[in-house]
Amino acid sequence: MAPQARSPAYRVLGFIFFTSLLFVTVYIAFETRLDFGSRFHIQPRNNSKTELQSSRHPVDIYVPQQDVAQAPVVITMVMIGETSAVEGLGALKSVFMYLSRPLELHLVCSSDVPEIVDRKMALISRPTYNVRVSYYVLDPEMIRDRATRAGIGTKHQAGLGGLAKVFLHEILFNVPRTIYFDTDMAFLVDPVLLWKEFDHLTGEKMISFPIQSLEAGPEKICSCVMLLDLQQMRRRIFMPSTSFPPSTATLGSPDTWASAPLDPQDPQMGDQGIYWAIWRKYPHHFVPLSLSWDVTHCHWSWGLGLAQGDDSITEAEHIDMQTEVSTAAPERFGQIFPGILHFNCQGFTDIVWEDADNLRRPRWAPFVWVIRQYKWVWFNRGDGTATVNTKIVNARHFHDDVMFARPATNSVRKPGWKGKHGKGTLKSTLPHSGFLDIPLSTDHVNFHSDCLASLTTTGRGIKKRMLTTTWSQALLILAALLPEYIQALKAEDFKLCKDAAFCRRGRALAGRALEAGPSSWRSPYSLDKSSLTFSDTKSSFTVPVRSSIYPDVKFILEVRVHEDGVVRVKMDEVHTSASKWKRYDEAAQWALIREPALASKVDWKVGSKDIKATYNGAEIVVMYDPFKVVLRRGGKDEVVLNGDGLLHMEHFREKPVEVKVESEAAPSEVVEGAEQIAIQPPKPIKTSAWFEGEEDDGYWEEVWKSWTDSKPKGPESLSLDITFPGHSHVYGIPQHAAPLALPATTGPGAFFEDPYRLWNLDVFEYETPSVMSLYGSIPLLHAHSARSTVGVFNAIASETYIDISHPSADSTKSHWISESGILDVFLLPGPTAADIFAQYARLTGTPALPAHWALGYHQCRWNYQTSEDMRSVQKRFDEDDFPMDVLWLDIEYSEGHKYMVWNDKLFPDPVEMVNDISAIGRKVVVIVDPHVKREEGYPVYTEARDNGYFVKRVNGEDYEGWCWPGSSGWVDFFNPGTWNWWTGLFSLEDKAGVAWRWAKSTKDVFIWNDMNEPSVFNGPEITMQKDNLHHGGWEHRDVHNINGMLYQNQTARALIARETPAKRPFVLSRSFFAGSQKYGAIWTGDNMGTWEHMAIGIQMVLADGIAGMTFSGSDVGGFFGNPEPEMLTRWYQVGAFSPFFRAHAHIDTKRREPYLLDEPYKSIVKSILRLRYSLLPVWYTAFREASVNGMPVLRFVSNYLCLM
Structure with missing residues (x-):
């Protein structure tokens, strides 16, 4: 039956409802705060004279950068107030003097600290290794309030800074692990040695600090230097809150304090007492740090010895060695004792480096003198090519808050700083994955719990309008919107129940x-x-x-x-x-x-x-x-x-033996025209017929169209x-x-x-x-x-x-x-x-927490034709001020559809192209389909064939089918032998045992696994024969629905393995099964650019979420067809409230990038994209919750079900 024509009023009514439903969903998630993600206030960046390279991703999900082929060391400090900042700068000097790797530095600080630190950072010269500094600017009262909600007391500024240490897992909401050390500390060895101690934090272990005595009180542990697995702390919910449900299990709790015993209201205990109490209650989460005390030289200065060396080298000799020989021999680091120095002098002087007693100590004085007097230089052979990047992480709350703050102003590039983009002018950068500095005012959307908020659009953006209706009326609208049956494909190509x-x-x-x-x-x-x-x-x-x-x-x-x-x-x-x-x-x-x-x-x-x-x-x-x-x-x-x-x-x-019935009469004896009677042996009585039926229907062989299923x-x-x-x-x-x-x-x-x-x-x-x-x-x-x-x-x-x-x-x-x-x-x-x-x-498993950039807007089509085409799309997005995080490449990037092999004529400079895109923080997603072109000289094919990695036919030969490349094979990922081989293909550097890898790729290339049902053009129902064989002898009929999940799983595993430390992968898969939520995103496939497909896509995404697949969405605009501007604009409204937000289109469609729209649609879509980015705190919060307890990111509300 052909679909009936729909009036514009009907369409508008329908999408008012659907958009409203999504807004109410987000609002309720916003209000209920069933969230264990991290959010905290950040005050706007003060004007600074420091010359900074701007950061395009002020809130980019943190994964350590990979510089000079070495993983960075991640260090965190807390600086509350000017005194703490000046003190901490001395500690940072010691880090810069000895560190042999790039540095990720996270500074939890008050609003006056960034300018102080930036001023010193600008004096650094001759850097060898890149430094990335992130400021987490906190109002000290926020720390006090959060501590109060945890039942912890504090009465002075220093106590506030100390208490921030027990909430680092919330403040550093996207940092996996870090070294923490106090501002009154100094490194005398390479911090890499301490970073390696993370090897001991396995399983449930999450915290490591020095312990002087296993039986002693809080004064015998030191929280001045710690290794913190922040991911584990977030998973276990480290600190309590009165905002949590009573059943929420936390490590810190009244029960914990009572069993210590510890009075959490005693400010003198602070973070040291808190960590001590939790350690005593839950020792299986802690590891003693291999540092020891040396208290023989200063009654309030502790030397913490790393790698248990002897006293053969004095600090003065060590400093001489560092200043005279830029690259000290690593093997001598272990001989230095102590390796870390702790000036525990807050109670005696404001700035520990100025303390006269420290300056008089013969053992510490030379080092203290260098810390105080020496210029801010790197004691190494830097050639000036490395950079120092600073940023302020945008507005967040602690994870038990129930209100959002207005997003803070993002980092700016100041004149004179010569970063990788050269000199810049004063310009605010538009964050493509950050939070836009858009006030959530009446120019956007206000919500009320008794109403459905709906969108009306104007040339200038989104205005609010309230649609007052009852839920029963809303459900009637939903019922009216259920699309009629439409015929848009060859239904005869696919089976119904009667065909099986x-x-x-x-x-x-x-x-x-x-x-x-x-x-x-x-x-x-x-x-x-x-x-x-x-x-x-x-x-x-x-x-x-x-x-x-x-x-x-x-x-x-x-x-x-x-x-x-x-x-x-x-x-x-x-x-x-x-x-x-x-x-x-x-x-x-x-x-x-x-x-x-x-x-x-x-x-x-x-x-x-x-x-x-x-x-x-x-x-x-x-x-x-x-x-x-x-x-x-x-x-x-x-x-x-x-x-x-x-x-x-x-x-x-047992298969019955077929009985051949021979005629009793010879052929010559058959009389033409006479009635012929076929004599068959009597059928055995089937005693199970009342239950199974009389016929053995399709037991041993089944024919459908031109295909025969052998059913052995x-x-x-x-x-x-x-x-x-x-x-x-x-x-x-x-x-x-x-x-x-x-x-x-x-x-x-x-x-x-x-x-x-x-x-x-x-x-x-x-x-x-x-x-x-x-x-x-x-x-x-x-x-x-x-x-x-x-x-x-x-x-x-x-x-x-x-x-x-x-x-x-x-x-x-x-x-x-x-x-x-x-x-x-x-x-x-x-x-x-x-x-x-x-x-x-x-x-x-819970859904994987995606990288923050993956929650932004994705721009895709089949296909962007050349490297310059990709660059021009990026340029137009920026010129027209459209936020966008990811550019995609479909199958035509590859030579003859040999995936991982670039078409050199169309993409002669793939690495440079990707670097141009990623230089301002964007990512590139490239398709890698499971069908492998059967061609000699294509290493993916020849290696898989030679190792026996392909799916087999029933006769044991490699299965051959047809897909985009023509003759193709399919890797059998049920075979464990394929896993490391597949991982090796994505390596970013040569490795032992890897014969061939995708050399023209970068860490900013992520993967799209399409066609992995698997799709086989010449197979039954466009897929693989059921009697094909997989590893272990299992038939394809047994494992078919798992196939796509394994492909996505192994691709995600390969992306994780390509960098150290691992970064969150992004892999989009079209096929999925139970458990696929652990590996990445999915989408609703090749939809049509129609109102019906737009409407049903919402319900499909909701159904995916109910079944655990939270990271899901539909192609904005529809894959097929050329939607009118109104429909495309409406689709952007729907897409902006889908977990996975991607526009995609067929190769035969007209170009429909949002900057090509005429007004007023262009401005409307721009406002929609900005609204998506302004709500990223809500999205990331919901994804964080999903990663903890499986709650869907997108939830539906009706008379029948309220998942909130």
């Missing part, structure tokens, strides 16, 4: 059960309770399963209770030595982050009809005959497995019904272009006729709404009601169909039909939506 024999069999089974009725239908599966066996802790049990229709076939059931209340139900056919085949049982291995921890003890009650246990407020009941599993809460059934008796695990069997293992499908009593709505099982609340596919009022299908496919211009397979599959289903939310994760990777029905107004049934695999179901008990997200995240 196993689905036909599964649906027919459900039909027979429905026809028989519940009183007559009985599941053939039962448990042998006499052989029930418990584990030692009784957290799990196993029991044999019998089938009344196949009594000789053995099955085994295992039920496990996890420590968080999740119940895992596994059933498999018992594999015997006589059996050639084994059911695929490794899907969970790829999806789960680890084997879940089991409950410490479960009190099972074994009865005559069932076995049951209560755990974490829920009751699990396993019935013997017929076999059924029920999850209950409050005496009411929440989830029921096999309640309708549709469980069926088709067992392995025969039938092995799995059918299971899962019911959600009392839950009227279900969500999840992406990816489908379907409404968010999944409509029924069977029974009264069914919206669709076919089941939802999970089978990753390359479907361009897909239908909306539709149950057909798309690019990803996550077999996770949520059921929601006013009473509770529950979920089911079915760890299966084969082709799966899911029927949804509503036997009553408040109940939902689902019927899962899979082609192969074991029954491996995780019951997620909730009882809230947030609980479900956390339970699922504990199984499959």
